[in-house]
Amino acid sequence: MEPVPVETSKRHGSGLAGWSIEHPIGVTMIALAVIVVGIFSLSRLSVDLLPRLIYPEISVRISDPGVPALVMEDRITRFVEEQLAITEDMINIQSSTSQGRSSVDLIFPYGKDIDIALRDASTRLDRARRLLPDTIDQPTIFKRDPSQIPVMQYAISSGLRSPVELRSWVEDVFSKWFINLPGVAAAEVGGGLEREIQILPDPVRLAGLGLDVDDVVEALLRNHREDPSGRLRTDRQEISGRISGRFDSVEALAGLSIELPAGGQVSLDDVAQILDTHKDERLRIRANGTPALQLSIQSQPDANTISVANHVQERMHWLSDQGLLPTDIDIYPITDQSIYVRQALNNSVLAVVSGALLAMSVVYVFLGNLRRTLIIGSAIPIAVMVTFVLMGLGNLTLNIMTLGGLALGVGMLVDNTIVMLENIYRHQREGESSHDDAANAAAEVNSAILASTSTNLAAILPFLFVGGLVGLLFRELIITISAAVVASMVIALTLVPALASRVLTHKTSRFRHLIDRFINILQTGYANLISQVLQFRWPIPLVFILLLLVSLPTFISGSQTFLPTLDDGQVDLRVIGDPDITLDEMDRRVLIIEQLARQDPDVDSVFVVSGGFVWGRASREAANQASMTVQLTSLSERQISSQQWINRMNQQIAEQQLAGIQVRMRQRGIRGIRTSTSDDDISVRIQGPELDVLDSLAGETVNRLEALPGIQNLGYSSEEQVLELDFKVDRQRAAALGIDVQDINEALIMALEGRVVTDFYEGGRGYDMRVKLPEHLAEDVQDLESVMLFPASEGRQTLYLGDLAEVDLTKAPGNILRDSQMRIVEISASLVDGYPLGEVLAAIEVALVGMPLPDGYSRFDGGAAQTLKEGQKLTGVLLLLALFLVFVVMAVQYESLRNPLVIILSVPFSAIGVAGGLTLLGMPLSMPVWLGMIMLAGIVVNNAIVLVEYIELQQDRGMQRDDAIIAAARLRLRPILMTTMTTVAGMLPLAIGMGEGSEMLQPLAVAIVFGLSFSMLVGLLLVPVIYSYFHPAMRKAQRFSQAEPYVAS
Known part of the structure; x- marks a missing residue:
């Protein structure tokens, strides 16, 4: 190709728009390439309900079955807390102890590299493990993140197999089919009955032979084992050896020989009953009324929820097609997280598409020309594709936040293209050549487009530096909106001039004439209204100020919550x-x-x-x-x-x-979102040393709160109690017989719970082998005193439990909570639908005023109250920062302070519309609403910028102040109406709330829709008045902008 002559380049203008006009094919091909790459990026994006949330928390779980909560707290929880409390950067440690279970949670500040923290905590836990009781199960330590929530859960039942056989099949066969699937982290089995080999010695028979239970255990340990036997070295090779001493069947185990003190042997089945049975039943699971087992499929932290669910379902179909699922077994899903994720994402996509169609419909109504509408509409798909590319590069996921960002921004994407195209069309009507009019028009509005985009970004980009849950939740939404808005600006400066210079004509249709006639009527009426307003200025500011004062209670003392409920x-x-x-x-x-x-x-x-x-x-x-x-x-x-x-x-x-x-x-609650360390909406915690005192204080607190409206499920943690056997040993008698407390406890354990002494292997799988006394010896509390603890021996008669201890049945704590290594009691409740969290929290605070606490006891919020207060403080600061940055951008852009001040003073009045929308729809003030108000700070200034710019231009051309205001008001009405209505139309589907998942961003959209709609009135009525107050009749201020704005048709 021949180079373009220099003269031509100058004639067509310089800069990005001028280059685009001269290279329409290149610009179009770049746009096409962006669409192709965007589609490719879209196909590779992970899909989930929410952005990836990795909470700065690490959890440790330790089990010791059968151990009372008080003993677990003393022996395990306290010690683990002490060892882990020195983990680097940890800010709090909390724990929960129940019977046989200790749970310790380490909390770190947001921003902490949780992988480093996990390694540090794991090292400290390994050191502590050596000092913990030998009876505990292997401790587990893991990060708290939404992947801990099962993606899918299945219920499995059988009408023919026993519960033991069903559990064995699920564990050994069925669950193994899923653990190697992409994205699957684990397939956990719950419920059912686990196989166990039980050996029940007859204490009377043993005593008659001079044996005791320890002799049975010793015989098992010495004869049922498989150990290495060394290595045989020959001239050619070295061969390892092992002794195969395990019994391979229950029948063989029954023949185990036990040496008698007096000589001779006795077989195991002569002194004990041997049962191939199951562990004690402690959980009963039913699915839709049918006894069942539960299989939980958990995903890996970065896995795609829908993809994992698809893989699991495909494996289920394959197993069925291959005949690998027995006909007597029924398998049906309990929960499937992907169903809701799909519905929520489909609704978000629908909101994007319907919003785009509504916005384009508004554009067409104003323009009355399909070709011009399509040029403007090209910004939407191309900007969306650019956003998908950036999402892929930024490792973002496709979720309701990113799609919600597109749904929120779809109406804003056409604003810049409207400004550009309308100005090009005006120049065409004035008779310029198609290339010159596009170049000149682009030069006129470059400044306005840049200013509009800059103010939008200035308001929301500070949100990217916010930490905590708010930052985790909304960062991807802000990135998505920012990327789409910047992309639309580039499109307005490149593709729109390139297309408009070649395909636009100034011919108008009959429909366009009707629209123009209607707009002219509006313009004339509006100009007359402004003429009257300028003669009587003071009522307008007064009315708006009064409306603002009336709306303030909505933000100060109105209904408040942290996040809406999905x-x-x-x-x-x-x-x-x-x-x-x-x-x-x-x-x-x-x-x-x-x-x-x-x-x-x-x-x-x-x-x-x-x-x-x-x-x-x-x-x-x-x-x-x-x-x-x-x-x-x-x-x-x-x-x-x-x-x-x-x-x-x-x-x-x-x-x-x-x-x-x-x-x-x-x-x-919302899957994967934890607004506090408590699972309840409301949590009041009382801290102190004594459980009895804490329980009493919790009871009094509940009495004060139970009459309050708005709360339900009121209760407290210490009301969870269990029955406990309290054995009081007669120390003097025991000492006289040479028996200590540990000896008695070991005998009691064998009588009540038994001990797992070794494993029994069959079919490549190990099962617990438990030795315990027969259950018929202790079927009730009264039977315990007659349980034989020690058989007769030389110089000592047979001793029963009643000879050495008293047995009392008492109530004990079922769950012990601790915070910062001190005991607490938690009073918790959930909200009644329709009652805002902030209002209920205020009522609770009033109800607890005057409730005395003993020395050493304190009360604090443990639920979402603290999160709500922190969020409100943070968003308040961000709102002020957004206003300041928008002002800075305008001042830098236009090298003026007076007119940016005129514009920024109009922004707070958009809160009137927000308050009206929340009141009308009965919505509480929430974090999405605050985010919407922050976004408004960058959006609502656009109308004021358009109006003030043209007022300045008319004064530069010699008009008096009031005449310039009236002329600008008349000519700027159409673009102000167009940009406002397209933005509102684009967000309307999200504000309406279309199906599952829409609840999260609906308040944000409502805030913008109502706030922007009202701000249009502010821009049309209040801004001219403010401008007139800031500028005397004889204008002396310097120019607001050096770029001449476009003139609306």
Whole structure:
């Protein structure tokens, strides 16, 4: 190609727009390349509900089955806390101790490299492990992140196999099919009965032969083993040896010989009963009324939720097609996180597409020309594709935040192209050549486009430097909006001039004439209104100031919450029974509640765990507790919200008058989001040394709070109690017989729980081998005193428990909480639907005023209250920073202070529209609303910039101040209406709230839609008045802008 002559280049203008006009093919091909690369990037983006959230927390779990909570706290929790408390950069340590389970959580500041913290904590835990009791299971340590929540859960049942056989098949066969799938971290099995070999010695028979239980254990350990036997070295090779001494069947085990003190031998089955049975049943699981096991599929931290679910479902279909699933086994899903993720993302995509169509419809109505509408609309898909490319480079995921960012920005994307195209069209009508008009028009509006984009970015980019949960949640949304807005600016300066210079004509249609006539009527009426306003200026500012004062209570003392609630239809139900309730009694009561739920037409599935809970790899066993997960049908299939369903179910349960239990239900929070270390909406914590005092203070607190409106499921942690056997040893008698407390405890353990002494291997799998006394010897508390502890020996008669100790049945704490290595009691509750968190927290604070606390005890917030206060403080600072930066950008852009001040003073009045929208729709003030107001600071100035720029231009051309204001008001009305209405139309689907997942960003969109709509009135009415006050009739201020703005058609 021949080079373009220099004269031509100068004639067509310089800069990015001028180059684009001269290279239309190049610009078009670059745009096409961006679309192709964007589609490629889109195909490679991970998909999830929310951005990746890695909380700065590390959890340690230690199990020692059967050990009371007080003993666990003393022997394990305190010691682990002391060892881990010196982990570098840790800011707090919290723990929860229950029977047989200790959980310690380390909390770090946001921004801490959690992988480094995990290595440090793991090293310290390894050192501490050597000093912990030998009876504990291997401690586990892991990062707290949403991947701990199972992606999918299956219920597995069989009408033919025993619970033991079913559990063995699921563990040994079925679960193994999933652990090697891409993105799958673990396949955890819960419930059912685990196989166990039990040896039940007859203490009377043993005593008659001069033996005791220890002799049985010793014989097992010495004869049931497989050990290395050294190596045989020959001239050619070296061969390792081992002794195969394990019994390979229960029958062979029964023939184990035990040496008698008097000589001779006795076989094991002569002195003990040998059972191929199962561990004690402590959990009962049902899925939709059928006894079942639970298989939980957990994903890797960076895995794609939908992709993992697809792989799991494909494997299920493959197993079925290959005939690898036995016909007697039923497998059905309990939960599938991908279903809600898909629905939420589909709704977000729908919001983007429908918003784009609405925005383009508005553009077409104003322009009345399809060709010009399509040129403007080209900014949307290209800017979206640029955003996808940047998301891929930035390792972002496709989630409701990034898609929500596109849905929020889709209306804003056409603003710059509208400015550019309208000015080009005006020049065409004035008779310039197609190339010259595009170049000149582009030069006129470069400054306005740059200023508009700069103010948008100045308001929101500081959000990227915010840490904490707010930063984790909204950073990707801000990045997405920023990328799309910058892309739209580049498109307005390149592709739009290139296309407009070649395909636009100044011909107008009949429809356009009608639109122009209507706009002219509006312009004339508006100009007359401004003429009257300038003669009587003071009422306008007064009215707006009064409206602002009226709206202020919405932001100061109005309804407040941290985040809106996503209604995914999952309801968690927890049942707490009296301490003396048995597993069977608890299960009977739970079954009644389960049947009520299953009969409800809005319920899709019910999953029940009696005796505790099972959640992925976590579980807790307590006979007097139960948990239930109810999955409601989708929002489109039911007429009520999850909270309304809870209210209805609570009433039905109350009518059953179930004695001895408390039922608490709550809507499950947003998957993967933890606004505090507490799982409840409301948490008040009292710290102090004595459990009895803490329990009393918690009871008094509950009494003060139970009458408050807006709270439900009120309770406190220390009310979880269990029955405990308290053995009081007669130390003098024991010492006289040469027996110490440890000897008695070892004998008691063997009588009550038994000990796992070794493993029994069969089919390549190991099973516990437990030695314990027969259960019929101690079926009730009264039987314990007659349990033989020590058989008769030389110089000593047979000793029973009643000879050495008294047995008392007492109540003990079921769960002990600690914070900063001190005991606490937590008073918790959930919100009633419709009651804002801030309002309820204020009522709680008033109710607890005057409640005395003893010396050494303190009270503090442990739930979302602190997070809410921190979030409000942070967003307040960010809002002020946004206003300052927007002012700075305008001052730098235009080398003026007076007019930027005129514009920035109009921004706060957009809060009137926000307050009106929240009040009209009954929405509380939340973090998304604050973010919307911060974004408004950069958006609402655009209309004022357009108006003030043209006022300045008209005065430079010789008009008096008031005449210039009236002329600018008339000519700027069309672009102000267009840009405002396209932005509002683009966000409208998100503000309406279209289906699942829309609840998170709906308040943000509502804030912008109502705030921007009202700010249009501010720009049209108040800005001219403010300008007139800041500028005397004889204008002396310097120019606002050196670039001549476009003139609307």
